[in-house]
Amino acid sequence: MPSTPLLDTITNPADLRRLPLSDLPKLAQELRTFLIESVSRTGGHLSSNLGTVELTIALHHVFNTPEDRLVWDVGHQTYVHKILTGRREGMARLRMQDGISGFPRRNESPYDTFGVGHSSTSISAALGMAVAARNKKENRRVVAIIGDGAMSAGQAFEALNNAGVIDANLLVILNDNDMSISPPVGALNKYLARLLSGHTFNAARRAGEKVLSIVPSVLELARRAEEHVKGMVVPGTLFEEFGFNYIGPIDGHDLESLIPTLQNLRELDGPQFLHVVTRKGQGYKLAEADPILYHGVSKFDSAGGIQTGIKTSKPTYTQIFGEWLCDMAAADERLIGITPAMREGSGLSSFAEQYPQRYHDVGIAEQHAITFAAGLACEGMKPVVAIYSTFLQRAYDQWIHDVALQNLPVMLAIDRGGLVGADGATHNGAFDLSYLACIPNMLIMTPSDENECRQMLTTAFHHDGPSAVRYPRGSGPGVPIDKTLKSLPLGKAEVRRKSSKNEGTTRIALLAFGSLLTPALQAGNDLDATVVNMRFVKPLDEALLHELATRHTLLVSLEENTIIGGAGSEIARSLAQAGLTTPLLRLGLPDSFIDHGDTTHLLSQIGLDAQGIVTQITAHIANHPATGDLTSAIALAKSNAASAA
Numbered sequence: 001m002p003s004t005p006l007l008d009t010i011t012n013p014a015d016l017r018r019l020p021l022s023d024l025p026k027l028a029q030e031l032r033t034f035l036i037e038s039v040s041r042t043g044g045h046l047s048s049n050l051g052t053v054e055l056t057i058a059l060h061h062v063f064n065t066p067e068d069r070l071v072w073d074v075g076h077q078t079y080v081h082k083i084l085t086g087r088r089e090g091m092a093r094l095r096m097q098d099g100i101s102g103f104p105r106r107n108e109s110p111y112d113t114f115g116v117g118h119s120s121t122s123i124s125a126a127l128g129m130a131v132a133a134r135n136k137k138e139n140r141r142v143v144a145i146i147g148d149g150a151m152s153a154g155q156a157f158e159a160l161n162n163a164g165v166i167d168a169n170l171l172v173i174l175n176d177n178d179m180s181i182s183p184p185v186g187a188l189n190k191y192l193a194r195l196l197s198g199h200t201f202n203a204a205r206r207a208g209e210k211v212l213s214i215v216p217s218v219l220e221l222a223r224r225a226e227e228h229v230k231g232m233v234v235p236g237t238l239f240e241e242f243g244f245n246y247i248g249p250i251d252g253h254d255l256e257s258l259i260p261t262l263q264n265l266r267e268l269d270g271p272q273f274l275h276v277v278t279r280k281g282q283g284y285k286l287a288e289a290d291p292i293l294y295h296g297v298s299k300f301d302s303a304g305g306i307q308t309g310i311k312t313s314k315p316t317y318t319q320i321f322g323e324w325l326c327d328m329a330a331a332d333e334r335l336i337g338i339t340p341a342m343r344e345g346s347g348l349s350s351f352a353e354q355y356p357q358r359y360h361d362v363g364i365a366e367q368h369a370i371t372f373a374a375g376l377a378c379e380g381m382k383p384v385v386a387i388y389s390t391f392l393q394r395a396y397d398q399w400i401h402d403v404a405l406q407n408l409p410v411m412l413a414i415d416r417g418g419l420v421g422a423d424g425a426t427h428n429g430a431f432d433l434s435y436l437a438c439i440p441n442m443l444i445m446t447p448s449d450e451n452e453c454r455q456m457l458t459t460a461f462h463h464d465g466p467s468a469v470r471y472p473r474g475s476g477p478g479v480p481i482d483k484t485l486k487s488l489p490l491g492k493a494e495v496r497r498k499s500s501k502n503e504g505t506t507r508i509a510l511l512a513f514g515s516l517l518t519p520a521l522q523a524g525n526d527l528d529a530t531v532v533n534m535r536f537v538k539p540l541d542e543a544l545l546h547e548l549a550t551r552h553t554l555l556v557s558l559e560e561n562t563i564i565g566g567a568g569s570e571i572a573r574s575l576a577q578a579g580l581t582t583p584l585l586r587l588g589l590p591d592s593f594i595d596h597g598d599t600t601h602l603l604s605q606i607g608l609d610a611q612g613i614v615t616q617i618t619a620h621i622a623n624h625p626a627t628g629d630l631t632s633a634i635a636l637a638k639s640n641a642a643s644a645a
């Protein structure tokens, strides 16, 4: 690690507050060096953290944290905050199992005032805290720090709308780096750009200087003078119309203007809004040049930078989707591709280039994305919404009320279904099968390999109603891909393994959904079980299911979704409704939030790798006398498998 003598003297914000202002630029430099080296070793979010070094220093320097509350939006930009609040050592195990999280978490530190990972919650949460402080007569300050990307979401405006009338002591800092993950979109972005442009920006800076020259004792007068000055040079801003006192824009890398501005704002009552301008990737040339590439990184060589263009052996599901989208767009001009601010992550970059007129990045606005798609579908378009499972949670009512209820042909390409690894509990796609399966009119598919994914995407696209294809993060088993656009028969599962020895009397059937087919096939060999690729969560292949139920002594459902209400529950419902009493063991994600870590390891820990599946089934059989007679069948199968090997 590079030498960081000044940073070494700081273990908490109190140490930082003892430093003279003149030392702070050097501290910022050391923090950047440390950050680049540390993130290059662990992976994580880099560009956004480099952009908020000075802002974080200034906030902890001016505010009495943790008594004063800092509420970060998204929370991917809080590494410097973590380093300055006693977690510098922890950075070595950032986002690793049992290491610190990549986002703020209330149970990790008293300085992490609000758990986050999804965007645009900070103003709402901070407002709640400010109102609580007022009711409890606690004289603390609450600050929400939100990016211009996160500001584009409806919830941020819902909170502004409410804050303006509550008149609580709340400071909102807009960290404007003119970037979301990819370039920002929408009218708000254009508006912010206007605030920054030419004359207005410089004049506003002068106005800011005037604010700073005013002593707190004549605060009210000062406010009026400031209004007057601003009134002359900056037109009333949108934020003022919401009832905020707008200050800015100021340079978010200039500690000499940041610190006194924050000191002044700390003394002002009522809703305050500070607009700071920062640069994503600041101080690391490679990230400044390509902030998108350095937004979220795997381990890399900090001197040489990220090596691009390296071909991996297997395509990811995201890539499979991206290619399919382009192919289907060529085949059907009604196709419209929609992303809520995840162009790269969802695999839409090529589509956006090839079909700019049919590509819509709607901003961080999942709810709008779905209802926008519904409107398109009403008029005969074929919208495809590419969305992460975890972010679809935001748009649940839109999906039910605007799409499913009207039986509109809107298609969801749901990425990151199941565990996601380093991003952890906030980003796991643990619930989508549960929350979608209960909605009428739905078609829900879970591909078990790349080719099936392509076929399911085609099936969904041609379906005349709401549909979802749900695939995991990363790559699949690596099967060859048929480039044609072929559909699958609706609601038909596929028997992938039949018992070799006990045809007709095989006792265990593994009913696997999506990603768990691969380990199920391995477990099936060990157990000499029937293995079925279920393919459809809805409609289930009930004919096959009921037939299997009569020929097996134990059915086992497998899904990378929470067990409660998931695909296994659908199976249970179907069996019960048919009066079939064959025991069913449901395997899937447990009823707890699963933290960050390596996905393979996590899946093994919760018993969803091949070995774990065998162990869970044998344990279940041992504990349930009704299925006890299977023990000898399994022992026999295992010894057969061993002797065959």
Ligand SMILES: Cc1ncc(C[n+]2csc(CCOP(=O)(O)OP(=O)(O)O)c2C)c(N)n1
Pocket (backbone or CB within 6 Å): 048, 051, 074, 076, 077, 117, 118, 119, 146, 147, 148, 149, 150, 151, 177, 179, 180, 181, 280, 340, 341, 342, 364, 391, 394
């Ligand atoms: C609800 C939701 N949708 C999408 C994301 C994915 N996401 C993480 S950071 C980010 C961009 C945020 O941009 P901005 O707020 O400007 O912060 P910056 O990274 O530019 O500092 C997005 C879209 C998310 N975290 N939450």
